[in-house]
Amino acid sequence: MITVTNTDTKEIQEIFKKQKEYKKVLRTTDAKQRKAKLKRLHDIIAKYRERIHQALREDFRKAPAETDLTEIYPTQSEILHSISHLEKWMRPHSVATPITLVGTRSEIRYEPKGTTLIIGPWNYPFHLIMTPLQSAIAAGNTAVLKPSEHTPHTSHLIKEMIAEAFNPEEVAVVEGDHKVASDLLDLPFDHIFFTGSPNVGRIVMEKAAKNLVPVTLELGGKSPVIIDESADLRDAAKKIMWGKLLNCGQTCVAPDYLIIPENLVNNFIAHARTAVYEFYGNDEKNWPANRDYARIINERHFKRIRHLIEDALEKGARIAFGGHLLEEDNFISPTILTEVTEDMEIMQEEIFGPVLPVVTVKSLEEAVDKVEKREKPLALYIFARSRQAVEYLLKHTHAGGTAVNDTIMHLANPNLPFGGVGPSGHGSYHGEFGFKAFSHERAVLHQNTILSIGQAMYPPYQGISGDVIGLITKLY
Incomplete structure (x- = not known):
């Protein structure tokens, strides 16, 4: 039985430092570039299919057909879905303008959160780390992956696959036990995605709060x-x-x-x-x-x-x-x-x-x-x-x-979104919901430079300015 060796703390910090710099490059990537990366991820999974079967068989006697059904197929399906819809998801989304903002136009832009951490569980050790990864890539982020130490064959294989497909400043795998997870959670990532038990989820949320890091928690409970x-x-x-x-x-x-x-x-x-x-x-x-x-x-x-x-x-x-x-x-x-x-x-x-x-x-x-x-x-x-x-x-x-x-x-x-409520989870993913989980929805308002109704409400509030404010207040 092979075991997982803890990644050195200094190596973790070096990976994090490089990814914090590289996120500036990824921020400007377009749909074509991101789709090429998703295609690369899809292809490496197809290439390693038999070895994925073998790793899951070694870790807990999983049948190859069940590995296809629950690990490989759903991951590949999510990747292809993202490739098909990414241009639409990335497109700025126009929103309606209220009467009080006549002359403006507003939109929502989706920008990468930045450097992300994805901590995977042991029960579906391939699918439940690779599917969040494809969402992170689709949204234009860097990612550090921490597979479960309880499935060492799968953990080693994921590290090998990711090293072949990506440079470490973009996607890297860090192996180890709870001590490594703790070291990672001490770092100020831009987003943390965790799948696991509610008890550990509470620890993740508590540590993330120290750096005010947003989290997605995929937990569980008695269904x-x-x-x-x-x-x-x-x-x-x-x-x-x-x-x-x-x-x-x-x-x-x-x-x-x-x-x-x-x-x-x-x-x-x-x-x-x-x-x-x-x-x-x-x-x-x-x-x-x-x-x-x-x-x-x-x-x-x-x-x-x-x-x-x-x-x-x-x-x-x-x-x-x-x-x-x-x-x-x-x-x-x-x-x-x-x-x-x-x-x-x-x-x-x-x-x-x-x-x-x-x-x-x-x-x-x-x-x-x-x-x-x-x-x-x-x-x-x-x-x-x-x-x-x-x-x-x-x-x-x-x-x-x-x-x-x-x-x-x-x-x-x-x-459909997949996620829990309260103790069973926080946030959701799959499809566009995964893209949004790893994106910041940036509000943008474009003002008319010739005539702005807002200027009619500037001080002093005596006279016309006060009348306009009073009229608007009565309307609402």
């Missing part, structure tokens, strides 16, 4: 699934289990827990079991050998999830199916828990694993009450064929994003 009486249970079960088990449950928008009417529980479990058998085979004993099923990232997280299961069972929960664990392989099988109560630890923290607790309710009102008692989630999923039920749930809940009759898939639309 609920609500099934209505009107739902197609077979369809819902298959989509929920796919979303839950993708990347072995280590997805920030994975369905964390299920809220379902009491009378539907048994049917749901039957359909869920059928879906999991379709995914990974009918014999649960053979699941550890299935090459399509990933592993928990490391021993520490394996033990954390095992404790959540054990605590739930001690307090009265039951395993509906699954529950097989192999510590030496960091393997936890697809698992559904029933008879779950709020006092169990599994209902107190984000699970981040392939375990789905089932909570029963008697009404949609009770379902809403259970969701709204918690912090605002990164995602909320609704399964219902009743339009009335869907609208009721959308109006009475809060979430960073929502998919109706599906899970995860709202992330695949680059025309």
Whole structure:
């Protein structure tokens, strides 16, 4: 097992210094130049596809097809979307002129924030650092990337790829653990983009505040699934289990827990079991050998999830199916828990694993009450064929994003913003939202030099000036 070596503090400071200078060059780049850089990033990813497969396989047994689906495809798709729309995004945007500013014209210009820091997570260690990078490049910034030390093969590969595609004064990779992250966060970047846990997100925001650095925080939380009486249970079960088990449950928008009417529980479990058998085979004993099923990232997280299961069972929960664990392989099988109560630890923290607790309710009102008692989630999923039920749930809940009759898939639309609310995140990205996250919206007003209504309101305020101000005030 390879490890990540911490980048020297002096090297970090030298990279930062060079990028602070080079941002002045990038500030004047046009759409053609930026699109060429995005194309270069796209091509290097295509060139290294097989090695990306290998790195993710080494880090946590991820299947090559799942790497294509969740790491490479969405990144390439975002890059191509940016290339297609960049000229429009960069164009100054004219805005309306109020009557009090007759004779002027106003516009919004998008300028690069400057030198940016992107800190990536371990769960999708390629996609969740390269997609923010492409947004930073599209907006005309320099970028320092800090991949997760928990996925060392992917971290090393990203560094190699970036070194081949870019000069370090434009894009550089800094490797290391939390000490390196702390050194980076002490520097006065122009923007910080962080993806990770809410607890670390608070640390990032606190350190950024010392230099008044704006931040985008992509965090997480307990994303609920609500099934209505009107739902197609077979369809819902298959989509929920796919979303839950993708990347072995280590997805920030994975369905964390299920809220379902009491009378539907048994049917749901039957359909869920059928879906999991379709995914990974009918014999649960053979699941550890299935090459399509990933592993928990490391021993520490394996033990954390095992404790959540054990605590739930001690307090009265039951395993509906699954529950097989192999510590030496960091393997936890697809698992559904029933008879779950709020006092169990599994209902107190984000699970981040392939375990789905089932909570029963008697009404949609009770379902809403259970969701709204918690912090605002990164995602909320609704399964219902009743339009009335869907609208009721959308109006009475809060979430960073929502998919109706599906899970995860709202992330695949680059025309939708992706981000959380409060503890689940701050700011959003994807598509144009990513471009804006790394841009400063500069307000520009062009005044008429021949006649300006503003001059009619200059002091002294006795006479005409005071009359004009009084008239305008009455209009409003």
